[in-house]
Amino acid sequence: xxxxxxxxxxxxxxxxxxxxxxxxxxxxxxxxxxxxxxxxxxxxxxxxxxxxxxxxxxxxxxxxxxxxxxxxxxxxxxxxxxxxxxxxxxxxxxxxxxxxxxxxxxxxxxxxxxxxxxxxxxxxxxxxxxxxxxxxxxxxxxxxxxxxxxxxxxxxxxxxxxxxxxxxxxxxxxxxxxxxxxxxxxxxxxxxxxxxxxxxxxxxxxxxxxxxxxxxxxxxxxxxxxxxxxxxxxxxxxxxxxxxxxxxxxxxxxxxxxxxxxxxxxxxxxxxxxxxxxxxxxxxxxxxxxxxxxxxxxxxxxxxxxxxxxxxxxxxxxxxxxxxxxxxxxxxxxxxxxxxxxxx
Amino acid sequence: xxxxxxxxxxxxxxxxxxxxxxxxxxxxxxxxxxxxxxxxxxxxxxxxxxxxxxxxxxxxxxxxxxxxxxxxxxxxxxxxxxxxxxxxxxxxxxxxxxxxxxxxxxxxxxxxxxxxxxxxxxxxxxxxxxxxxxxxxxxxxxxxxxxxxxxxxxxxxxxxxxxxxxxxxxxxxxxxxxxxxxxxxxxxxxxxxxxxxxxxxxxxxxxxxxxxxxxxxxxxxxxxxxxxxxxxxxxxxxxxxxxxxxxxxxxxxxxxxxxxxxxxxxxxxxxxxxxxxxxxxxxxxxxxxxxxxxxxxxxxxxxxxxxxxxxxxxxxxxxxxxxxxxxxxxxxxxxxxxxxxxxxxxxxxxxxxxxxxxx
Numbered sequence: 137x138x139x140x141x142x143x144x145x146x147x148x149x150x151x152x153x154x155x156x157x158x159x160x161x162x163x164x165x166x167x168x169x170x171x172x173x174x175x176x177x178x179x180x181x182x183x184x185x186x187x188x189x190x191x192x193x194x195x196x197x198x199x200x201x202x203x204x205x206x207x208x209x210x211x212x213x214x215x216x217x218x219x220x221x222x223x224x225x226x227x228x229x230x231x232x233x234x235x236x237x238x239x240x241x242x243x244x245x246x247x248x249x250x251x252x253x254x255x256x257x258x259x260x261x262x263x264x265x266x267x268x269x270x271x272x273x274x275x276x277x278x279x280x281x282x283x284x285x286x287x288x289x290x291x292x293x294x295x296x297x298x299x300x301x302x303x304x305x306x307x308x309x310x311x312x313x314x315x316x317x318x319x320x321x322x323x324x325x326x327x328x329x330x331x332x333x334x335x336x337x338x339x340x341x342x343x344x345x346x347x348x349x350x351x352x353x354x355x356x357x358x359x360x361x362x363x364x365x366x367x368x369x370x371x372x373x374x375x376x377x378x379x380x381x382x383x384x385x386x387x388x389x390x391x392x393x394x395x396x397x398x399x400x401x402x403x404x405x406x407x408x409x410x411x412x413x414x415x416x417x418x419x420x421x422x423x424x425x426x427x428x429x430x431x432x433x434x435x436x437x438x439x440x441x442x443x444x445x446x447x448x449x450x451x452x453x454x455x456x457x458x459x460x461x462x463x464x465x466x467x468x469x470x471x472x473x474x475x476x477x478x479x480x
Numbered sequence: 481x482x483x484x485x486x487x488x489x490x491x492x493x494x495x496x497x498x499x500x501x502x503x504x505x506x507x508x509x510x511x512x513x514x515x516x517x518x519x520x521x522x523x524x525x526x527x528x529x530x531x532x533x534x535x536x537x538x539x540x541x542x543x544x545x546x547x548x549x550x551x552x553x554x555x556x557x558x559x560x561x562x563x564x565x566x567x568x569x570x571x572x573x574x575x576x577x578x579x580x581x582x583x584x585x586x587x588x589x590x591x592x593x594x595x596x597x598x599x600x601x602x603x604x605x606x607x608x609x610x611x612x613x614x615x616x617x618x619x620x621x622x623x624x625x626x627x628x629x630x631x632x633x634x635x636x637x638x639x640x641x642x643x644x645x646x647x648x649x650x651x652x653x654x655x656x657x658x659x660x661x662x663x664x665x666x667x668x669x670x671x672x673x674x675x676x677x678x679x680x681x682x683x684x685x686x687x688x689x690x691x692x693x694x695x696x697x698x699x700x701x702x703x704x705x706x707x708x709x710x711x712x713x714x715x716x717x718x719x720x721x722x723x724x725x726x727x728x729x730x731x732x733x734x735x736x737x738x739x740x741x742x743x744x745x746x747x748x749x750x751x752x753x754x755x756x757x758x759x760x761x762x763x764x765x766x767x768x769x770x771x772x773x774x775x776x777x778x779x780x781x782x783x784x785x786x787x788x789x790x791x792x793x794x795x796x797x798x799x800x801x802x803x804x805x806x807x808x809x810x811x812x813x814x815x816x817x818x819x820x821x822x823x824x825x826x827x828x829x830x831x832x833x834x835x836x837x838x839x
Contacts, residue, residue, distance in 0.1 A: 145491075146488075146491055149491045149492075149495060150491075152495075153494075153498055156498075156499060157498065197746075198746065199575070200575075201727045201747065201748070202571075202574055202748045202749060203571055204570055204571055204718075204723050204820070205571065206568060206570065206571040206572075210565075211563050211564065211565065212563050212564065212565040213565075213571065213572040214572040214573050214579040214580075214585055216558070216559075216561050216585075216586055216587035216590055217550060217587070217591060217594065218581065218585065218586050218591075218709060219579070220573040220578070220579055221563070221573075222577065226573055226575075227573075227575055227576065227577050228575035228576065231575055231576055232575075232576055235576065235800065350577060354548070359563070364563050365563070365564075367560065368560045384555075387554075387555070387556075387557070388560070389561045390561060390563075403548075403549075438552070439554060440549055440550065440551055440552075441552055441594065443550070444577070461563070
């Protein structure tokens, strides 16, 4: 009797525990259940061709409630002129895709792969297919002097490559400088009316993580990974007043990278045209800006504020060290063996 | 003997621990789920059929407006922008990357240097019907001190008593235009007709004459700077009473029969109807939709919980604003103190309802 009692009591206890478990988990999951049923009903309502529904323009997108209290406090999410700065956790991809996908946009994307730089195309395109504007129509424009060396990379539906043949050059600086003009002419002659946005990227890089429509905007610049924690007087702006890329000490917002910029066609056209003209004016005066087009780009963006800034997550370098603010590297320049690739 | 006692105690403790774990999981289930999904959280998306279009902007058009580029002058000196925040208590951009304007988020010298050369005109509507004319004097006087100072402002005062509009001295480039409207005994009706009147104002009067429009409640005063940092394509203001609450507690219209309906589980912020604005075309589209929806509701014998504000909230949920103003821009004198509100810029005055109702 004494031996039996603990067992019976024990089993009764376990039984009640199991029952409580079941009840509680039912409560826990009932939220899911009711949502699933709701979802079905809503799905049916939204899909049916219903012209007289009082809620016929109701979207069915569910996402976490936007917060007033920040999730991250280590970085700033808007510039002093109120352009958003895009960092990990500043945006909701599901929501943004819900907004942009129905717009059926096309994103033109330029890369310059001259001379030995063609070797970077395979990784660039391969990783772009995994991470870059996935699910959207992308037209890659590959400027190269050796079209035969452009690798055959399988692209997803709605994405294609167009090869633009350009003359060779021995100086990478020259290639870099002519980019602006070529992008301007591409917009004017080829992609106007065919694309909604354009992004101009360096080819000697790979995508490592999501790089999507959160980056889209009217005029988009990227904060260079090397200078964002420095004083503005340490930025490698062009400092000679004779150059059209000149920025005096005491002025400057950020140092922007020439490897990633973009925006609406007209706005990028205006920018590339100005930079190209200024570069040519400099050349006529026998001067070349410290970092060629990047110097001109920086001057342009100082006096024509970008409408959106991308954090250095969008323009990193494989050789760079670790920074605690960079939670995610999305696009990064690969480590290069300069002996192999220079001169072009 | 020891064994059976031990077993009893052990079972008891185990039960208690299990119960606590279950309660914890149940209570914090939302948090747990949201922490497990990285970054962009979603419970479910309706992938079965394409979501109805949420038009986000008109910026894909080729129309080049004067306000498109943000040109800053050479030689302007200001504090260097930094990636390291000076304020960490509030968020400065929405999840769709619209900036949220708080004290400390913007540099007004820089913004003025960008906007002043554009030679803008900012149309500003207020409705002062019936006894609400009493609020006009303070509204206009404080606006002259704080609101869009240095810019051209056209105040459009909708009133049924043009004779009672006070004579307030305005700065250069600023003027008042009185728009006569019919009286009403119900404030809800006045509130409801606002949307249509703003739409018609844009279509018939101010198109081509103003660049931006702001629509403000008249029973309020300006207490601090309210300037061009507030300008944007489509601007909504976060209501002071709900920004700390869960979305299911927002006073959205919850009846599916109404065109202002927002289901539980959806919603970004609760926006206030007392302050909104933007480019003319974008505000026109918004006021027109809200007005039409309000009329459709009326035809169906239903009036949304907070009239036009309910319709405004639904519109802004599915047509994301391009910029949000913090509750600094829409406060209430009767509200308590909040540590996040460093500055009250525009605030509804304490009203003696006996004096002003009915209109």
